[in-house]
Amino acid sequence: MTPRVQEYDVVIAGGGLAGRSLAYYLSKEPGMAGARILIIDSSAPYPHRSLIYWHDGIPPLPLIPAASFTSLAVDAGTTQQILPLERHHLCLTSSRSVFRCLDEVIDANPRITRLDGQVSRVRSHADAVEVTLSDGRLVRASHCFDSTFPSTGVKARLLMSGEVRRVLTPHESFDPSVATFIDFRSGEHHPVHFHCVLPISTREAFVEVTRIVPSGVAGPEFPFEQATSAYLRSVWGVGDFSSLSVERGSIPLGIRSSSPRGRHLRTGTPSGVVKATTGYGFTRILRQAERIASSLASTGLPEAPRPDRRFRWYDKPVLRMWKHDPERAVQFMKAAFTSHDADLVLDFLDERTTFPQEKALLGSMPVTMLLQPRLWI
Numbered sequence: 444m445t446p447r448v449q450e451y452d453v454v455i456a457g458g459g460l461a462g463r464s465l466a467y468y469l470s471k472e473p474g475m476a477g478a479r480i481l482i483i484d485s486s487a488p489y490p491h492r493s494l495i496y497w498h499d500g501i502p503p504l505p506l507i508p509a510a511s512f513t514s515l516a517v518d519a520g521t522t523q524q525i526l527p528l529e530r531h532h533l534c535l536t537s538s539r540s541v542f543r544c545l546d547e548v549i550d551a552n553p554r555i556t557r558l559d560g561q562v563s564r565v566r567s568h569a570d571a572v573e574v575t576l577s578d579g580r581l582v583r584a585s586h587c588f589d590s591t592f593p594s595t596g597v598k599a600r601l602l603m604s605g606e607v608r609r610v611l612t613p614h615e616s617f618d619p620s621v622a623t624f625i626d627f628r629s630g631e632h633h634p635v636h637f638h639c640v641l642p643i644s645t646r647e648a649f650v651e652v653t654r655i656v657p658s659g660v661a662g663p664e665f666p667f668e669q670a671t672s673a674y675l676r677s678v679w680g681v682g683d684f685s686s687l688s689v690e691r692g693s694i695p696l697g698i699r700s701s702s703p704r705g706r707h708l709r710t711g712t713p714s715g716v717v718k719a720t721t722g723y724g725f726t727r728i729l730r731q732a733e734r735i736a737s738s739l740a741s742t743g744l745p746e747a748p749r750p751d752r753r754f755r756w757y758d759k760p761v762l763r764m765w766k767h768d769p770e771r772a773v774q775f776m777k778a779a780f781t782s783h784d785a786d787l788v789l790d791f792l793d794e795r796t797t798f799p800q801e802k803a804l805l806g807s808m809p810v811t812m813l814l815q816p817r818l819w820i
């Protein structure tokens with residue numbers, strides 16, 4: 444029997460951050476007011492997580508962050524350096540708060556339908572796209588925006604894995620006006636890892652420990668909890684704390700951006716939108732979704748922001764450093780922050796700098812640091 448086909452204007456495959464952001468921006472486009480939109484998401488529990496992001500005065504969504512900072516502490520070798528942010532705010536929120544904000548708009552749009560289901564295949568034809576679900580259901584639409592991982596997987600060069608622990612200390616231990624952005628101090632540099640500390644009060648903070656390792660290389664499990672305990676003890680003098688929550692996860696780094704296949708456009712992580720060297724994707728995903736929605740509304744054709752090749756060129760040696768010589772990557776990250784204006788570095792990580800700014804930024808780094816890794820495989 445031929446399966447009953449459901450017809451939509453837009454199918455959004457994957458209802459995580461990228462899928463909901465797109466539904467949100469499509470709902471805000473007057474030109475898309477009549478569009479029938481379907482969001483398909485597998486009903487697996489979403490791995491909610493803390494999200495760190497920054498903005499330069501205009502918050503990306505009407506969100507009230509759990510914490511917002513205008514001073515960054517970065518590791519400058521033996522000490523920490525406090526860098527003021529003149530233009531940016533570094534913020535902490537959670538995927539729960541972001542989803543609440545997006546869902547308020549999505550749920551008010553009567554043309555949006557949500558469907559629990561596992562997308563198993565997307566086929567693009569000249570006049571439509573066909574989405575097949577694992578239970579055989581078939582959906583047809585003019586466009587499919589797909590943030591699910593292809594069944595063949597995606598090729599990531601490196602994996603950024605880490606743990607975020609919300610800690611409560613018995614004594615006043617943190618300065619809630621300063622975010623510790625990167626800190627390599629922890630006694631042991633082997634294997635290389637770094638911490639971020641985002642306090643929400645003098646006794647409570649989100650402490651993140653991160654490692655970057657080549658993907659596909661199975662190594663011994665990294666003792667995240669011990670690393671954070673050792674760091675808090677040796678760097679912050681905190682010998683005793685309780686953990687209010689713990690999140691663990693991995694971000695694939697260095698996924699190549701994908702080209703649209705007719706009416707099938709990849710979005711979110713599988714599209715390569717997560718910044719290759721930092722793992723930050725939240726504001727980039729919002730920008731991607733906003734751009735797709737506005738171009739679809741104005742021209743009928745979805746256009747995703749194309750990655751600037753210049754930034755791919757800058758990312759490559761950094762990724763190679765992480766792969767082949769992590770100690771050098773540590774020196775590079777320390778040098779990048781401590782020898783420059785922190786606002787400029789955040790703009791650079793956001794790929795919003797101009798070429799002369801990049802020349803100034805990279806020109807003061809030891810040349811060998813940038814050039815030599817280009818020769819590595």
Ligand SMILES: Cc1cc2nc3c(=O)[nH]c(=O)nc-3n(C[C@H](O)[C@H](O)[C@H](O)COP(=O)(O)OP(=O)(O)OC[C@H]3O[C@@H](n4cnc5c(N)ncnc54)[C@H](O)[C@@H]3O)c2cc1C
Nearest residue numbers: 457459460461485494495561562591692711712723724725
């Ligand atoms: C642990 C971790 C921490 C991160 N922290 C930050 C941070 O602090 N700041 C920042 O800017 N970025 C961060 N990121 C990067 C990025 O912002 C997030 O990964 C973001 O959630 C990516 O959005 P996405 O829509 O691509 O993926 P997700 O949000 O993971 O959404 C994918 C959705 O697709 C659904 N799905 C998958 N397969 C199928 C299928 N076959 N059929 C139907 N549905 C399917 C899933 O159920 C899920 O809902 C982090 C990423 C991770 C993994």
